[in-house]
Amino acid sequence: MNGINNQQEAKNANVPVSPSPLPDEKEKQPAGLVKPVLAKLKDIWLKIPEKLRKVLSIVGIVFTAILFLMIVLSTLFNIKKSQSPKEKLTPAVSYEPVPSSDIITNPSRYATDSGVLTIEGNIRKIEKELDIMQVNEADLLPPRLDFDINFDK
Amino acid sequence: MYNEVMSGKRINIIKSLSVLFIAVCMGIVFSGQSVMAEDFDYQQAFKDYQYNYNLYNKLYDDYRLSRARYMQYRTLVSEEEAKKATLAMLLARDESMKTYLTALRLRVMENQGLSDSEKESVFKRIDPEVKFFEEHKEKLLSAGSLKDFVRDSDKAKDRYKYFTEGVFYSALINISVGNTAYKREQIEEIISDLRSKITEIKVAGDKDVSVIDKFFVEVDNKLARSKDKELAAIDIMNQSEKSNKNKANYYNDAISSVQGSYLYLKEIVSYLKEIVRMIKVK
Numbered sequence: 263m264n265g266i267n268n269q270q271e272a273k274n275a276n277v278p279v280s281p282s283p284l285p286d287e288k289e290k291q292p293a294g295l296v297k298p299v300l301a302k303l304k305d306i307w308l309k310i311p312e313k314l315r316k317v318l319s320i321v322g323i324v325f326t327a328i329l330f331l332m333i334v335l336s337t338l339f340n341i342k343k344s345q346s347p348k349e350k351l352t353p354a355v356s357y358e359p360v361p362s363s364d365i366i367t368n369p370s371r372y373a374t375d376s377g378v379l380t381i382e383g384n385i386r387k388i389e390k391e392l393d394i395m396q397v398n399e400a401d402l403l404p405p406r407l408d409f410d411i412n413f414d415k
Numbered sequence: 416m417y418n419e420v421m422s423g424k425r426i427n428i429i430k431s432l433s434v435l436f437i438a439v440c441m442g443i444v445f446s447g448q449s450v451m452a453e454d455f456d457y458q459q460a461f462k463d464y465q466y467n468y469n470l471y472n473k474l475y476d477d478y479r480l481s482r483a484r485y486m487q488y489r490t491l492v493s494e495e496e497a498k499k500a501t502l503a504m505l506l507a508r509d510e511s512m513k514t515y516l517t518a519l520r521l522r523v524m525e526n527q528g529l530s531d532s533e534k535e536s537v538f539k540r541i542d543p544e545v546k547f548f549e550e551h552k553e554k555l556l557s558a559g560s561l562k563d564f565v566r567d568s569d570k571a572k573d574r575y576k577y578f579t580e581g582v583f584y585s586a587l588i589n590i591s592v593g594n595t596a597y598k599r600e601q602i603e604e605i606i607s608d609l610r611s612k613i614t615e616i617k618v619a620g621d622k623d624v625s626v627i628d629k630f631f632v633e634v635d636n637k638l639a640r641s642k643d644k645e646l647a648a649i650d651i652m653n654q655s656e657k658s659n660k661n662k663a664n665y666y667n668d669a670i671s672s673v674q675g676s677y678l679y680l681k682e683i684v685s686y687l688k689e690i691v692r693m694i695k696v697k
Contacts, residue, residue: 366695370622373695377612382691384605389684392598397677398670399590401461402522404583405468405515407508408475409572411501413482413561 457521464514471507478504485561494561501564505555509571512579513548516541519586526590528597537589540582547574581656584666588652591673592645598680599641602687606634609690616694627690634686637679644676 307315372378481500485493523529523537551571558564610631616622648669655665 366692368697369695370697372616372622375612377608377615378691378694381605381608381612382688384608385684385687385691388598388601388605389681389688392677392681392684395594395598395677397591397595397674399522399587402515402519402587402590404580404587405464405471405511407471407511407575409508409568409575411505411565411568413485413497413565415486 455521457518457525460514460518460521464511464518467507467511467514471504471511474500474504474507498561498564501561502555502558505564505568505571506552509548509552509555512575513545513552516545516548516579516583519583519590520545522590523586523593526593526597528593528595528600529589533589533593537586541586544574544579544582547579580662584655584662584669585652588648588666588669588673591670592648592676595641595645595673595676595680599638599676602680602683603638605687606631606638606683609687612694613690622694624694627693630686630690630693634683637683637686641676641679641683644672644679648672648676 310318366373478497478500481493481497485497487493520538520541523534523541526534529537548571551567551574555564555567558567613624613627616624651665651669651672655662655669658665
């Protein structure tokens, strides 16, 4: 209506005015790929009988609600899992990591030599003994005894 | 006549049986004592010491309480109570020191790193201290007044300050040095085995082990340093004997030196591990 009024005003004032597009032409104007798809879907939706549309709407709402609920629950579960103490997370298989220096990738013929292995075993044994050794005999440190006995003050 | 002879024989039999019975009894008693003496090891001595020390702590609290009452009221009753509590505490103090020294003695005895002569020199110093506190206990029983208890306690105080303290700190250092020396001996045996193996490899000529010789130079250096640290610890304790300064400070310096020896031993072990690894690798 504005366009028509403008044209009439322009005609009256003899001022050239750019022609305004017709309402049908406006709808037909391409607005990317989304709009036609949505329009098609709308057409399809309107073609479906009203009763079926209602049923489909309810099913859709319920499905969306369940999906939302599942997302919320899984998020909460993950948070709880990350907060729970580490002791509860017991690995299925426990193993002692072997230090990288102990792994021999290119063994010599002495790698399996019984004499070498015996020496290696003795070294490991003494290493363990040294680890638990108490240099200062902490249990036998002298007792604290009071030798200042008096009845003066 | 016959009856007299028979009765005389019976008496002889009874006499010999009673002598035999007494001998068997004595045998059982003495064998039992020897078994008990054999069973008395460091663990048992340490338990004895712990028991007596705990008892002392309890009786010391009682003494403090009785003393406070006596100092406040100065009555005959409170004095009697103070005397009883002081006697009990002093007896427990002597027993604690005695059992502590005994535990130390057994620890030294069971130490595998000390030679017999080294052990003997420690025993020679511990035994008179044990004897002193044993006799001191007996003297306490004859004390009649609180002044007597104070005088007797001061005697123990002087003994502790001028003799006992130095003796037990020295024993403790000897035990620690003995422990590290024993470990070093074991390590030296391993080094000897390792050297033999390397000589064997050199003869076989199928592996270059020339680099390992450099490692052994380091190992030997560290062994020497470990020994030096132990000797330094003993030297510090010898110095403390001649000084009237705080014995605990000397002990702390000496134990730091033993700690240094221990750290050298740990380094040696890591070197030995590396040598073995080099042998096992192509």
